[in-house]
Amino acid sequence: MLSQLSIRDIVLIERLDIDFSSGLSVLTGETGAGKSILLDALSLALGARGDASLVRHGATQGQVTAVFDVPVNHAARALLAENAIDDDGDVILRRVQTADGRTRVFVNDQPASVSLMRDVGRALVEIHGQHDDRALVDAAAHRDVLDAFGGHGSDVRAVAEAWRLWRNAEQELSRHRAKVEAAAREADYLRASVAELSRLDPQPGDETDLSELRATMMRAEKIASDIHDAQEVLSGSNAPSPQLASLLRRLQRKAAEVPGLLDDVVKSLDEALLSLDAAQSGVEAALRATEYDPQKLERTEERLFALRAAGRKHSVAVDDLAELRDRMAADLADLDAGEERLHGLEKQAVSTRDLYDTAAAQLSEMRKSSALNLARVVMAELPALKLERAEFIVEMSSEPQNRLQEGIDQIEFWVRTNPGTRAGPMMKVASGGELSRFLLALKVALADRGSAPTLVFDEIDTGVGGAVADAIGQRLSRLSQRVQVLSVTHAPQVAARAHTHYLISKSGGADRVSTGIASMDRKARQEEIARMLAGATITEEARAAAERLLSENTAAAAS
Numbered sequence: 001m002l003s004q005l006s007i008r009d010i011v012l013i014e015r016l017d018i019d020f021s022s023g024l025s026v027l028t029g030e031t032g033a034g035k036s037i038l039l040d041a042l043s044l045a046l047g048a049r050g051d052a053s054l055v056r057h058g059a060t061q062g063q064v065t066a067v068f069d070v071p072v073n074h075a076a077r078a079l080l081a082e083n084a085i086d087d088d089g090d091v092i093l094r095r096v097q098t099a100d101g102r103t104r105v106f107v108n109d110q111p112a113s114v115s116l117m118r119d120v121g122r123a124l125v126e127i128h129g130q131h132d133d134r135a136l137v138d139a140a141a142h143r144d145v146l147d148a149f150g151g152h153g154s155d156v157r158a159v160a161e162a163w164r165l166w167r168n169a170e171q172e173l174s175r176h177r178a179k180v181e182a183a184a185r186e187a188d189y190l191r192a193s194v195a196e197l198s199r200l201d202p203q204p205g206d207e208t209d210l211s212e213l214r215a216t217m218m219r220a221e222k223i224a225s226d227i228h229d230a231q232e233v234l235s236g237s238n239a240p241s242p243q244l245a246s247l248l249r250r251l252q253r254k255a256a257e258v259p260g261l262l263d264d265v266v267k268s269l270d271e272a273l274l275s276l277d278a279a280q281s282g283v284e285a286a287l288r289a290t291e292y293d294p295q296k297l298e299r300t301e302e303r304l305f306a307l308r309a310a311g312r313k314h315s316v317a318v319d320d321l322a323e324l325r326d327r328m329a330a331d332l333a334d335l336d337a338g339e340e341r342l343h344g345l346e347k348q349a350v351s352t353r354d355l356y357d358t359a360a361a362q363l364s365e366m367r368k369s370s371a372l373n374l375a376r377v378v379m380a381e382l383p384a385l386k387l388e389r390a391e392f393i394v395e396m397s398s399e400p401q402n403r404l405q406e407g408i409d410q411i412e413f414w415v416r417t418n419p420g421t422r423a424g425p426m427m428k429v430a431s432g433g434e435l436s437r438f439l440l441a442l443k444v445a446l447a448d449r450g451s452a453p454t455l456v457f458d459e460i461d462t463g464v465g466g467a468v469a470d471a472i473g474q475r476l477s478r479l480s481q482r483v484q485v486l487s488v489t490h491a492p493q494v495a496a497r498a499h500t501h502y503l504i505s506k507s508g509g510a511d512r513v514s515t516g517i518a519s520m521d522r523k524a525r526q527e528e529i530a531r532m533l534a535g536a537t538i539t540e541e542a543r544a545a546a547e548r549l550l551s552e553n554t555a556a557a558a559s
Contacts, residue, residue: 001484002042002125002454003090004067009059010041010097012506012515023499024480027488027517028528034515035488035504039127039458042066045093046125047118050103061098068093068124070453076123085110091124093117127456128439139425143367143411145442146394148449150370155363156406162359163405166352173345180338183331190335193314194328202307202321210304217297227286234280241276244269357400360408364398367409371396374445381441384471386464387434391416392441393423413442436460437472444475447482454484461491469493473553492532496549501525526550 007016012034029035044050045066055062068091070076080087085107094106095117105117147156183190233239248269255262311318371394378392393414400408415430415438416423423429430438440460443451461472469491477497479485489495501520508514520528526546527538534542 001069002066002486003069004065005042005045006065006067007038007041007063009056009062010044010054010064011037011056011062012513013037013041014056014514016515016517018502018517020484020486021500022480022484024477024485024487024497025500025502026495026498027486027502027504028490028495028532029504030506030531032506034506036458037515038504038517039456039488042125042456043127044095044097045117046121046127047093047105047114050095050097050101050114052097052099052101054097055099059099061096063094063096065092065094067091068454070124074123074453076120079116079120079123080108083107083112083116085112085116091120093121122452124452125454125456126443126452127458128436128443128460139412139427142394142413143406143409145413145446146367146370146374146411149374149446150366151449152363152366152370155359155366159356159359159363159407160405162352162356163403166349166356166403169345169349169352173342173349176338176342176345179331180335180342183335183338187332187335190328190332194325194332197310197321197325197328200303200306200310200321202310202318202325204319204322207304207307207318210300210307214297214300214304217300221297224287227283231280231283231287234276234283241273241280244273244276248273353403356403360403361400363407364409367407367411368396371411377445378438378441381444381475382437384467384474385437385441386468386471387417387437387441389418390434390438391423392438395423433463436462437464437468440472440475443479447479451483454486455479457485457487457489459488459490461489461494465491466493473497477553490532492529492546492549495525495529495532496546496553501528503528522550 001022002020005016005018005020007013009015016038027035027038040048040054041064044054045064068076070091076091077087080091087108092106092108094109096104096106098104103114105112105114107117107120147153234241248266251262251266251269255266307318307321310321314321314324316324375392375394382388382390382392393416395412395414397410398408399410402408413426414423415426415434417429417431417434426435426438436457437460440457443455457476461469464472470493472491473494473496476485476487476494480499487494487498495501502517503520503524504515504517506513506515526543529546529549530538530542533545
């Protein structure tokens, strides 16, 4: 329920803090005191459209904070969890409206979107009035209202699940059929391409490896002749090593005859021979390293160029050719086995459709029964509301071929206000006052079935009085035994039935006006109800009548 409402700098309201309780709370006050502003402020905190004109003159921004005491398993908390909003106590909706038209939204003190605030607000509060278009007068919600009344929740979920399975089966069938048809159109191309790519057998990394091998072999070809020349000089017929070796041997023999004379020469020649041997070994190693097979180079180039040509042909990178081959092979496999699988998917689609049709038909029959019961319950409320000649109708049409997640039924609330007149949609046929009473009768029927925990009725007693106003008060009181009810009213009969009575008043001078609100005790309530009965001049008779209304309702509540 709504436990607190704080308003700062909204139109005529400078600063307002209200604590609400359970049961029936009424808000009264003279015309122009600001009752509509209070509801506008609450609507702002529930996600209604913001407007710079709502900010109090002279202020840079206005702010509304609504605090709700919400059960643990309520749908509003599920919305918070879905949107990663911390939720460990009260649900707090705060809206900041700036004078330049911008707006900021906070849910449990975390920045949020207006759409989330609106969704949470709808789960917590319903506002009903003569021109309200968000609650029961929204035809799109009538099917949900009927399902809530009939307790069809599990059956609605079963139909939605059957619809999901059927749609998934249809989509899978459609995808596979399109795939098979496309594969059939391209069968020859696919077979040729798969054969070509299978022969080529591309592997990821082939292009890089082959390019590097080709470059290495081409470089080796360029330097091989120079290395062969070096080998010829070092190891050929005119190689210096044999001559130097012969010279070394002769000098070594002579060196023994003249000690010390040729030692350095012999040493240098010996070292030169060792160096020549090392050079010769290095050249031979280089030759082995640069050896290449011209045929291998040709084969390498042929494969590399074939891979690149295939990539260009199929408009893919060379490294993606293997994946392309596998995908084409799978398409061919689908084509080969496609008819059998297609038949299986067709059977599955028919089976899931039949399951949906059965579940939807069962739900439709339940809705028909609930529609009759809802009409009967609402009709029972109409005489006391001076709508005894009116008729409430749950207009229901079913189209088995129009399979929707919500079922096959279209549902709308219709009314006939007088015998002999044509029935039609409630919003179009009923006048403002009649619409308010139809809505009240509906809410009485639905009070413990899918209702928001807080109901707000905005002057639904306008244009009625006496017994009708008393009947409205009785029904608001009955509703308040199950949910929290707030009612802006001009009817003393309604005000007298309140558990809490708030007086909205306006104060200030000619250039600065402010709206305030205060909870009244018994004596103040008597005076306010007397004003509602008598008008500007409160008589003792009016006070006595007000006291009777209060006493009667106190006694009725006690009994």
